[in-house]
Amino acid sequence: MKIKAIAANTFREAIRDRILYLLLFFAAASLIFSRLLALLTVGDRVKIIKDVGLASLSLFGALMAILMGTGLVYKEIDKKTIYTLLSKPIHRYQFLLGKYLGLVLTLLVMLSLMSLIFLAIVFAHTLRVEWPLLVAIFYIFIEICLITAVAIFFSCFSTPILSSIFSLSFYLIGHLSWGLEAPISKMKPGLVKILAQIVYTFLPDLENFNFKTEIVHHLPLPSKVFLFSAAYGIFYIIFLLALAVLVFRKRDFI
Amino acid sequence: MAVILRVENLHKSFKVGFIPKKKKILKGISLEVKEGEIFGYLGPNGAGKTTTLKCILGLIFPEKGNIKIFNQPHLSLKAKEKVGYLPENPYFYDYLTATEFLQFYCQLSLLKKKEKEEKIPQLLRLVGLEESADLQLRKFSRGMLQRIGLAQALIHDPSLIFLDEPLGGLDPLGRKEIRDIIVRLKEEGKTVFLCSHILQDIEMICDQVAIIVNGQIVNQGSLQDLISEKILFTEITLSGINSDNLKNIGEVISSTGGKTLVKVVNEDNIEKVIDIVHRQKGKIHSLIPRTATLEDLFVDMVKQR
Numbered sequence: 115m116k117i118k119a120i121a122a123n124t125f126r127e128a129i130r131d132r133i134l135y136l137l138l139f140f141a142a143a144s145l146i147f148s149r150l151l152a153l154l155t156v157g158d159r160v161k162i163i164k165d166v167g168l169a170s171l172s173l174f175g176a177l178m179a180i181l182m183g184t185g186l187v188y189k190e191i192d193k194k195t196i197y198t199l200l201s202k203p204i205h206r207y208q209f210l211l212g213k214y215l216g217l218v219l220t221l222l223v224m225l226s227l228m229s230l231i232f233l234a235i236v237f238a239h240t241l242r243v244e245w246p247l248l249v250a251i252f253y254i255f256i257e258i259c260l261i262t263a264v265a266i267f268f269s270c271f272s273t274p275i276l277s278s279i280f281s282l283s284f285y286l287i288g289h290l291s292w293g294l295e296a297p298i299s300k301m302k303p304g305l306v307k308i309l310a311q312i313v314y315t316f317l318p319d320l321e322n323f324n325f326k327t328e329i330v331h332h333l334p335l336p337s338k339v340f341l342f343s344a345a346y347g348i349f350y351i352i353f354l355l356a357l358a359v360l361v362f363r364k365r366d367f368i
Numbered sequence: 369m370a371v372i373l374r375v376e377n378l379h380k381s382f383k384v385g386f387i388p389k390k391k392k393i394l395k396g397i398s399l400e401v402k403e404g405e406i407f408g409y410l411g412p413n414g415a416g417k418t419t420t421l422k423c424i425l426g427l428i429f430p431e432k433g434n435i436k437i438f439n440q441p442h443l444s445l446k447a448k449e450k451v452g453y454l455p456e457n458p459y460f461y462d463y464l465t466a467t468e469f470l471q472f473y474c475q476l477s478l479l480k481k482k483e484k485e486e487k488i489p490q491l492l493r494l495v496g497l498e499e500s501a502d503l504q505l506r507k508f509s510r511g512m513l514q515r516i517g518l519a520q521a522l523i524h525d526p527s528l529i530f531l532d533e534p535l536g537g538l539d540p541l542g543r544k545e546i547r548d549i550i551v552r553l554k555e556e557g558k559t560v561f562l563c564s565h566i567l568q569d570i571e572m573i574c575d576q577v578a579i580i581v582n583g584q585i586v587n588q589g590s591l592q593d594l595i596s597e598k599i600l601f602t603e604i605t606l607s608g609i610n611s612d613n614l615k616n617i618g619e620v621i622s623s624t625g626g627k628t629l630v631k632v633v634n635e636d637n638i639e640k641v642i643d644i645v646h647r648q649k650g651k652i653h654s655l656i657p658r659t660a661t662l663e664d665l666f667v668d669m670v671k672q673r
Contacts, residue, residue, distance in 0.1 A: 119475035123461070130463040193459050198520055201425045201453035201530075202476045203445040366428035368382065 116204045117212040124216025128182055134224065137181070141174035141228045145235055152239075160239050161330055167232045168250055168326045175225050175258040176285050182220070183265025184277035186213055196367060207359045214266050214355060221258050225251070249340075250329045256347040257323040261285055263354040270361045288320030322346050372528055372559060373401035378423055378433035380416075393419045394430070395583040401528075401576070406550065406560045408574035408591075410567065410662075412670055416583045417563045418456060421532055425453055437528065449477075452521035456532040456563075458513055462506035466497055466516055469505060470523060477524035491519040496545060511542045518549065529553065532563045547573060571595075571662045579666060581673045587665070594665055599657045602638055604630045608650030617641055627653060 128134060148166035152159035187210070190196040199209060229251050236244055264284045268277035294314050301307040322343045328335050378397040381390045393416050401407045411417045422428045424435055426443045437447040460469055467488060474484045492498050495515035500508070508516065514534065521529055534550070535543045543566075550560055551573055564570050570577065571591070578588040587594060604618070607627045611620050617640050618632035632638050638655075645652055 115478060116476055119472060122475075123464075123472050126468075127461065127463055194455060194457075195460055197422075197425075197427060197455045198453060198458070198460070198473075198517070199476070200427060201448065201451065202473065202524070203448040203478075204476055205445070364429065366382075367422065368428065 117208050117215065120199075120204075120209055120212025121216035121219060124186060124213050125219050127186070128217060128220040129223075131182070133181060134178065134220070137174055137178050138224060138227065141170055142231055144170040144174070145228070145231050149235060160236065163236060163239060164244075164247065164330045165326060167235065168247070168254070168330070171225065171228050171232060171251060172254045172257065172324075172326075174228065175221060175254055176261050178224055179217070179221055179258045179261040180265050180278055180281045180285070183217055183262045184269045184274045184281060186217060187266060187269040188272075188274050188277070191367060200367070206363050210266065210270070210359055210362050211355070214262065217262050217266070218259055221262065222255065225255055225258065246329050246332075250325045253323040253325050253343060253347075256344060257320055260318075260320070260323075260347055260351050260354070263351045263358070267354050267358040267361070270358050270365065284318060285320065288318040289324075291317040291319050292321045318350065319346075369402040369404055371400045372403050372438050373399075373424070373561065374434075374436045375399050375420070375424065376434040378420065378430050378435070380419055380423060380428065380430045393583055394423070394433075397433070397580070397583070397585055399578050399585060399588065401559060401561060403527075403559055404554065404557055405575040406554050406562060406573050408570040408577040409561060409563045409580065410565065410570060410577060410666060411580035412565065415580045417580060418532055420580070421453075421530055421561075421563060425451070425530065449524065450527045452524070452526035452529040454514075454517045454521040454529075454531045454534055456536065457510075458517035460505050460513065460516065460520070463504065465502050465504050466492065466508075467501045469516065470519060473520050473523050479524065487523065491522060494522075494549065495519045510537045511539065514538060514542075514546070518546065522553075526558070528559045528561065530561045530563075533565075534562065535564065535566050535569050543569065567661070567663045567666055577662070579669050581670055586669045586673065591662070595660050595662060599635075600660055600664070601631050601633045601658050602635075603654075603656045603658060604632060604638070604641055605653040605655075606630065606641070606645055606650055607653065609645055609648040613644055613648070614641060617644075 145167055148163045148170065151166055152162045155162050190199070196209075200206065229248075233243065233247065236247065261281060261284070265277060265281045268280045272280065291314065294310070294317070298307065298310045298314055301310060325335070327333070376398050378394050379392075380394040381392045383389065384391050397416070397420055409417055409420070419428070423430045423433075424437070424442055426448070435442040438450055440447040461472075464472065470488045470491065471484065474487065479487065489498070489501075492501055495518050497512060497515055497519070500512060505513070505516065514537065518531075518534065521531070531550070534546055538546060547569060550562070553560055562570065562574065574591055576589070577591050577594055578585050580586070605627055609628075611623055611628050611630075614620060614628075614630055617637045618630040621629045621631050623629070630641065632641060642652065644650075
């Protein structure tokens with residue numbers, strides 16, 4: 115109940131924030147831009163629209179998560195609104211979870227709006243609703259939830275600018291880390307290889323949530339892969355939130 | 369009266385500077401607050417008033433010491449349910465209206481819908497913000513923020529209310545109104561813990577006082593005990609006489625517009641001054657005995673350290 119109240123207030127705060135609409139505008143612009151790109155392409159235009167569209171959803175969703183996630187907790191501390199909040203009969207973890215859920219709700223609404231535009235553009239070309247695209251969008255949502263958890267975690271102990279840089283790095287590393295697999299496998303056995311393998315294991319792999327190519331090109335995928343990706347996302351989120359709660363529990367609000 | 373807040377041997381230090389260096393803020397604070405009193409917590413800027421308050425409210429964690437609120441550990445929800453807090457220079461969610469803001473805090477305190485509907489207009493009336501109920505907080509003046517802050521501190525009907533500089537930044541009329549509210553709270557049986565450096569206000573309403581200087585409590589007790597009724601000196605305003613005649617009796621502080629202000633320490637000397645004025649056919653305009661004020665005590669304490 116208390117978590118719900120904080121989540122609802124966070125949602126209200128985010129929805130009344132102008133930066134969200136700016137990002138939404140750019141996302142819409144980029145979706146419409148995919149139509150332009152398609153005009154310049156030889157071959158299957160619809161595939162380009164789907165590809166660029168899904169990529170825009172993922173990118174702008176992550177940007178929203180980072181920009182809002184890093185600011186929200188910090189703003190409460192900086193503006194001292196957290197003083198009166200935490201002096202009420204609530205636990206600190208309830209505050210943090212409320213913030214997180216409020217943000218996830220906001221991002222869900224925003225992603226739905228963007229998806230609606232996207233599906234409408236696709237519909238205009240194919241004249242049918244492409245339900246499989248929703249699967250790709252669902253995994254984009256899990257990815258955004260994960261990025262939000264990262265942003266909240268960093269903002270528990272760092273300033274918005276630093277947290278944004280950290281979260282953005284997390285996002286980039288997450289999408290590039292799979293590229294390490296090949297060079298690591300070619301390394302000579304030894305300490306360095308073991309170390310590299312440990313680092314590789316702990317690095318986030320956001321490509322787990324990337325089903326764009328498979329879905330756009332109608333490639334078959336075993337359901338196991340989908341299940342693994344969802345579980346990977348959920349466990350990573352729980353891990354990050356637990357870490358954030360641990361840091362936040364012992365923090366002094368000077 | 370039962371002790372409802374007990375703080376024992378509180379220690380806290382912060383790390384400051386680029387190369388972190390420990391700076392001791394609280395050096396063993398101990399105090400007791402009894403039910404139904406207004407407790408004034410005084411100290412110069414940077415003495416550790418707000419730090420003590422934040423320790424009590426669980427916003428920062430002391431290194432050493434023990435805090436009990438209504439005999440419960442201070443971090444327990446049971447203790448927090450009975451506590452209201454108005455921070456210094458409060459700032460709240462500026463995108464909310466006054467009513468939305470109070471509704472949010474009602475939800476945090478798990479107030480029922482019916483209670484909420486009664487409580488919010490009642491509190492807005494108490495702090496004089498009825499007409500601004502639907503105004504966004506970003507449009508509030510400082511005094512109004514202070515009032516809505518007080519309303520939020522009272523929302524769950526706490527028995528112990530912590531107010532950090534509640535009169536700071538208010539105009540004289542606003543100060544009086546908030547002071548009246550504090551006194552009314554006491555009449556309702558609530559306990560008020562008041563941090564302030566505006567001494568006149570504390571003097572008017574507090575029962576018990578603790579003075580903190582440099583992280584240590586230097587004096588503590590009931591206001592009457594701390595301030596003696598003894599007359600320190602008498603200020604006499606007179607005219608029509610040569611002030612040179614008064615040199616050995618009192619200290620001439622100023623003489624403007626034909627009036628002379630004289631400070632007389634000894635009571636016998638007052639008679640002598642009156643005598644001289646009679647003989648020289650002068651006039652006495654006022655004669656004011658000055659007793660020790662909280663301010664004198666405060667200045668003394670701070671200077672000693």
